[in-house]
Amino acid sequence: MIGQTGEGVYSSMREPGRVLSRHKNEEEPLLDAAFLRHLEQLQLICKKIFLGRMKGERRSKKRGVSIEFADYRDYSKGDDLRFLDWNIYGRLDRLFTKLFHEEEDLYLYIVIDVSGSMNTGDPRKSWFAKRAAAALAYISLAGLDRVCLVGFSEERYRWLQPARGKSRIWSIIDFLEQLPIDGETSLAEGCRRFALQQSRGGVVVLLSDLLDPAGFEEAFKHLLQNRNELYVLQILSPQELHPDMYGALRLLDVETGEPVEVTVTEELLNVYERRLRAFQAEITRISHRYGIHYLPIATDDSIERLLTSTLRRMGLIE
Amino acid sequence: MNFLAPFGFFFALFLPAVIILYLLKLKRIDQPISSTLLWRKSLEDLKANTPFQKLKRNLLLFLQLLIIALMTFAIVRPVLRLGGLQGQSFIVMIDASASMSAVDVKPSRLEAAKRKAIELVDDMSMGDRMMVLSFSANARVLTSFEQSKAVLKRSIRDISPTDAGTHIQDALRIARSASDVAVNPEIIVLSDGQFVIPSDISLGGGEFRFVPVGESAENVGIIDLVVRKDFTMEERYEILVGIKNTGLQEQEAYVELWGEGEAAPALVSSPTENTDVEPARALLDARRITMAAGASETILFKDPGNFPEKIEVVLDSGDVLEADNHAWAIVPQEKAIDVLLVSNGNYYLQRVLNLHPRVRLFTSTPLQYARPEEYDIVVFDSFSPPALIGGNYVFINAVPPLSDWSYGEALQFPVIVDWNQSHPLNRYLNYENLVISQCNNIGTPSWVDVILESRETPLIVTFQQEEIRGVVTNFDVYKSTWPRQVSFPIFFTNLINWFQSSEGFAQFMKRTGDVLVIDPPEDLTLTAQLIPPEPAGAQEIAFSGVNPVYFNQTTHRGIYEYRVGDQRRKRYAVNLLSPEESAILPKTSLTFPNTEIEGDEDAVEANREIWRTLTAAALLVLLLEWWIYIKRARYSF
Numbered sequence: 001m002i003g004q005t006g007e008g009v010y011s012s013m014r015e016p017g018r019v020l021s022r023h024k025n026e027e028e029p030l031l032d033a034a035f036l037r038h039l040e041q042l043q044l045i046c047k048k049i050f051l052g053r054m055k056g057e058r059r060s061k062k063r064g065v066s067i068e069f070a071d072y073r074d075y076s077k078g079d080d081l082r083f084l085d086w087n088i089y090g091r092l093d094r095l096f097t098k099l100f101h102e103e104e105d106l107y108l109y110i111v112i113d114v115s116g117s118m119n120t121g122d123p124r125k126s127w128f129a130k131r132a133a134a135a136l137a138y139i140s141l142a143g144l145d146r147v148c149l150v151g152f153s154e155e156r157y158r159w160l161q162p163a164r165g166k167s168r169i170w171s172i173i174d175f176l177e178q179l180p181i182d183g184e185t186s187l188a189e190g191c192r193r194f195a196l197q198q199s200r201g202g203v204v205v206l207l208s209d210l211l212d213p214a215g216f217e218e219a220f221k222h223l224l225q226n227r228n229e230l231y232v233l234q235i236l237s238p239q240e241l242h243p244d245m246y247g248a249l250r251l252l253d254v255e256t257g258e259p260v261e262v263t264v265t266e267e268l269l270n271v272y273e274r275r276l277r278a279f280q281a282e283i284t285r286i287s288h289r290y291g292i293h294y295l296p297i298a299t300d301d302s303i304e305r306l307l308t309s310t311l312r313r314m315g316l317i318e
Numbered sequence: 319m320n321f322l323a324p325f326g327f328f329f330a331l332f333l334p335a336v337i338i339l340y341l342l343k344l345k346r347i348d349q350p351i352s353s354t355l356l357w358r359k360s361l362e363d364l365k366a367n368t369p370f371q372k373l374k375r376n377l378l379l380f381l382q383l384l385i386i387a388l389m390t391f392a393i394v395r396p397v398l399r400l401g402g403l404q405g406q407s408f409i410v411m412i413d414a415s416a417s418m419s420a421v422d423v424k425p426s427r428l429e430a431a432k433r434k435a436i437e438l439v440d441d442m443s444m445g446d447r448m449m450v451l452s453f454s455a456n457a458r459v460l461t462s463f464e465q466s467k468a469v470l471k472r473s474i475r476d477i478s479p480t481d482a483g484t485h486i487q488d489a490l491r492i493a494r495s496a497s498d499v500a501v502n503p504e505i506i507v508l509s510d511g512q513f514v515i516p517s518d519i520s521l522g523g524g525e526f527r528f529v530p531v532g533e534s535a536e537n538v539g540i541i542d543l544v545v546r547k548d549f550t551m552e553e554r555y556e557i558l559v560g561i562k563n564t565g566l567q568e569q570e571a572y573v574e575l576w577g578e579g580e581a582a583p584a585l586v587s588s589p590t591e592n593t594d595v596e597p598a599r600a601l602l603d604a605r606r607i608t609m610a611a612g613a614s615e616t617i618l619f620k621d622p623g624n625f626p627e628k629i630e631v632v633l634d635s636g637d638v639l640e641a642d643n644h645a646w647a648i649v650p651q652e653k654a655i656d657v658l659l660v661s662n663g664n665y666y667l668q669r670v671l672n673l674h675p676r677v678r679l680f681t682s683t684p685l686q687y688a689r690p691e692e693y694d695i696v697v698f699d700s701f702s703p704p705a706l707i708g709g710n711y712v713f714i715n716a717v718p719p720l721s722d723w724s725y726g727e728a729l730q731f732p733v734i735v736d737w738n739q740s741h742p743l744n745r746y747l748n749y750e751n752l753v754i755s756q757c758n759n760i761g762t763p764s765w766v767d768v769i770l771e772s773r774e775t776p777l778i779v780t781f782q783q784e785e786i787r788g789v790v791t792n793f794d795v796y797k798s799t800w801p802r803q804v805s806f807p808i809f810f811t812n813l814i815n816w817f818q819s820s821e822g823f824a825q826f827m828k829r830t831g832d833v834l835v836i837d838p839p840e841d842l843t844l845t846a847q848l849i850p851p852e853p854a855g856a857q858e859i860a861f862s863g864v865n866p867v868y869f870n871q872t873t874h875r876g877i878y879e880y881r882v883g884d885q886r887r888k889r890y891a892v893n894l895l896s897p898e899e900s901a902i903l904p905k906t907s908l909t910f911p912n913t914e915i916e917g918d919e920d921a922v923e924a925n926r927e928i929w930r931t932l933t934a935a936a937l938l939v940l941l942l943e944w945w946i947y948i949k950r951a952r953y954s955f
Binding site: 116117118120121125185209211212213237239240245247248249250251252253254255256258259260261262267268271272274275276279 | 349351
């Protein structure tokens with residue numbers, strides 16, 4: 001398979017069978033300094049309130065130590081005397097303990113589809129996914145949240161332990177860079193394993209092309225466990241959105257090697273694009289049903305605009 | 319448009335073959351893509367499509383079908399009638415016979431034919447070759463297969479008209495043998511078609527085209543000219559002129575008889591001595607004749623006194639063919655005939671020999687017999703010399719002293735059973751009343767000519783043995799009734815004429831294309847020349863030993879003169895005298911034993927094969943198809 005070596009990536013749809021070197025963008029670091037500075041101004045928003053492990057910048061459901069008052073309760077032995085409300089004791093002569101909203105850290109899970117199909121396109125889908133993942137991870141780390149990365153395909157499942165603190169961005173980038181892109185897609189299986197391993201809820205961002213013959217709905221259900229807030233970014237290459245080919249072809253699936261003989265004509269291209277739109281409409285429909293944030297992205301879109309504009313509009317980032 | 323190889327249309331079977339290949343073995347280019355999921359579903363949506371609709375939109379298929387169609391057309395070798403030649407080897411046969419001198423097309427038929435031939439040369443394609451033949455009495459190869467147009471044109475322009483008849487056989491044989499070895503041969507005959515095609519000639523392979531030349535049929539021509547002795551014993555000549563109107567309309571013409579030179583005297587010692595003075599030309603006689611279309615007429619000119627040596631007959635009709643309006647005749651200058659009678663006295667023989675006006679009779683006894691070479695004829699009466707030298711001899715009641723001759727016992731009253739009526743010696747006579755009382759039983763060689771025959775033995779025979787020519791009469795004229803019969807003087811007149819016959823008229827009267835046999839002069843050191851009529855110049859003749867020279871360049875009518883040194887030896891009158899050539903109506907087709915060739919005036923508009931063009935077009939389409947294929951492979955996939 002093409003993706004196994006990590007090299008020899010098929011990327012240009014116009015030059016069949018030609019093995020190109022990596023796309024020029026891939027020579028660039030996943031994140032550069034200017035981009036990082038820009039990212040620092042962004043932070044994740046979480047619409048739900050999750051239990052954090054450490055005190056972070058997030059308001060926690062737990063009542064804890066912070067400056068934001070939450071409630072009172074009766075004092076019981078062992079409570080911290082510092083949080084007794086002496087004013088009420090003076091008025092009512094009863095001991096009440098002040099309860100505050102505890103500010104906790106947020107868990108961001110970035111789940112990346114690393115199957116062979118992600119290794120196509122110009123710009124390559126996997127590169128786009130990794131860069132987006134790195135950017136999101138950085139934003140998250142900068143906001144003192146915890147970031148957990150998962151890469152999966154049918155054979156592969158890699159998990160990067162939740163990391164916290166900006167300094168961990170390099171280990172995340174290392175992880176991303178060393179993440180091999182090959183194998184068949186099995187969205188449902190990968191997401192099931194993730195759900196089993198995930199101990200705390202948080203924001204889950206799925207980066208995938210969703211081109212799984214078995215479908216995507218089951219995978220969405222797995223990712224929605226633990227009251228996760230799910231963002232699905234469907235990454236497609238321009239060649240998938242608007243195929244630019246013609247003539248008698250034998251289309252080979254890069255994952256399965258399965259051939260499909262087609263004679264590409266204008267008519268067939270029209271049918272294909274109708275099919276693609278129907279596919280995306282189906283995803284949108286299911287996403288609405290489960291309250292999932294769905295965003296189709298083309299790999300030739302600017303990743304900066306994605307982060308600063310599109311995701312901001314969706315409410316993932318502010 | 320014609321097809322030279324219509325079976326080549328089978329090549330068109332490749333057309334469905336290509337379509338089948340497109341249906342069955344469509345070679346697809348492998349194209350890796352991220353996922354076939356959507357394509358599979360798209361194809362299901364497209365299932366209604368049929369392969370034929372797809373074929374319709376495939377440019378490459380159309381180009382390939384076009385290539386095969388072009389190749390098919392090239393293989394069937396279509397020919398277009400274009401203004402030019404087709405093929406590769408042309409054999410152009412140009413008729414240069416007398417009838418081609420007719421001026422019914424300007425400037426003449428031959429010039430028109432030459433012009434057409436030059437147009438053919440101009441229309442030759444690159445790589446074509448042409449062979450040029452001219453034919454009249456015989457065929458001449460002017461160029462063998464030649465590609466250079468300049469050379470071809472020069473040799474065509476060099477063709478000059480002749481006054482000879484047309485014998486196409488030689489030219490056809492040359493052309494056929496040339497076409498056997500040529501590539502894609504085509505024989506083109508430029509002629510008025512006035513010739514006879516022999517029945518053993520058939521057309522071989524290759525194209526054959528006939529380009530008729532000429533328009534008019536109106537012509538009056540001299541088709542015969544005979545100089546002969548009067549039927550009476552008088553030494554008078556008479557001239558018979560045969561004239562024919564070969565046209566389609568009544569014609570009026572004057573026939574003029576012109577004389578030139580001295581009158582032929584009855585007794586002149588030798589014609590070779592009076593030469594070189596060109597005497598004046600004088601009109602001897604003239605007749606006006608009116609001839610219906612197709613009619614022939616014979617005009618007899620009697621000798622008023624003595625005809626001059628050179629006679630010219632002029633037909634003044636103003637027609638388009640000049641070649642048959644003149645004819646010449648040479649009236650032989652006859653000399654005295656010296657006859658030696660070797661006899662012990664024979665009154666009858668002496669009388670009968672003296673009857674001939676040209677005979678100078680000498681007599682001698684057998685004992686005095688000597689020097690026979692001084693006499694033209696030696697007559698032996700009941701005597702045979704011991705040996706003979708070359709000459710003319712008559713043996714009466716004796717046999718020549720040669721091997722195979724024997725003289726047997728006497729025979730009484732032989733019964734005459736037959737005589738050879740066709741022999742010149744027997745002209746105008748019969749032997750019915752001849753009674754011979756005694757003859758001899760003789761033995762003769764088997765090759766003698768028997769003139770008069772009895773049941774037992776030949777009575778009169780003639781023989782020729784090398785230089786010896788003779789007549790043997792196997793009985794004594796005294797022992798027969800012959801001297802008192804009318805056949806006796808006639809026989810001896812015939813006999814003297816027969817001995818002189820080798821000097822007859824035939825050798826002076828020739829037709830164009832005939833061969834002149836020229837005997838070498840005694841003194842080979844003298845310059846021998848043959849002077850043809852104008853415009854050709856004198857030709858020197860080189861003899862080798864005593865063999866005669868055969869001169870066959872008698873292509874023009876007129877007087878041919880043979881001179882040795884300063885002296886004129888002999889003159890030949892060469893005339894056309896050909897009814898075929900005089901009939902100038904151009905033929906519209908040629909009839910061969912196995913086929914009929916229709917004449918095609920526009921032969922210059924020739925068939926041109928276009929397979930090269932088609933093949934080149936197919937190649938171009940092939941390149942285009944390849945280019946489109948490559949272009950698609952690079953940019954569209």
